[in-house]
Amino acid sequence: MHYYRKRKENLLYKKIDELNQNLLKANLVEVSELLGNRKKLLLRQFISGIFKGMGIGIGVTIITAILIIILQKIVALNIPVIGEYIADIVEIVEKQ
Numbered sequence: 001m002h003y004y005r006k007r008k009e010n011l012l013y014k015k016i017d018e019l020n021q022n023l024l025k026a027n028l029v030e031v032s033e034l035l036g037n038r039k040k041l042l043l044r045q046f047i048s049g050i051f052k053g054m055g056i057g058i059g060v061t062i063i064t065a066i067l068i069i070i071l072q073k074i075v076a077l078n079i080p081v082i083g084e085y086i087a088d089i090v091e092i093v094e095k096q
Contacts, residue, residue, distance in 0.1 A: 068093060
């Protein structure tokens with residue numbers, strides 16, 4: 001009987017250690033502390049939003065620049081119909 005009880009305790013301790021490791025891996029403790037502190041959560045979300053906005057702005061700028069370069073190359077090929085439309089588009093974009 002004593003052996004059976006000891007075995008169950010060891011299994012229980014093992015499961016508790018496993019659960020503890022899983023919680024630490026998931027950062028659940030930090031998340032629960034963060035959710036408990038509204039000011040910290042709002043500050044973190046605000047800063048995250050600023051950096052996401054900057055990333056989107058930089059990304060759109062780079063993609064637009066690449067597209068304008070490609071369009072300019074197409075215009076340089078002097079394709080009669082397409083070249084005129086693209087030249088107009090490039091001119092409008094460069095004015096703005």
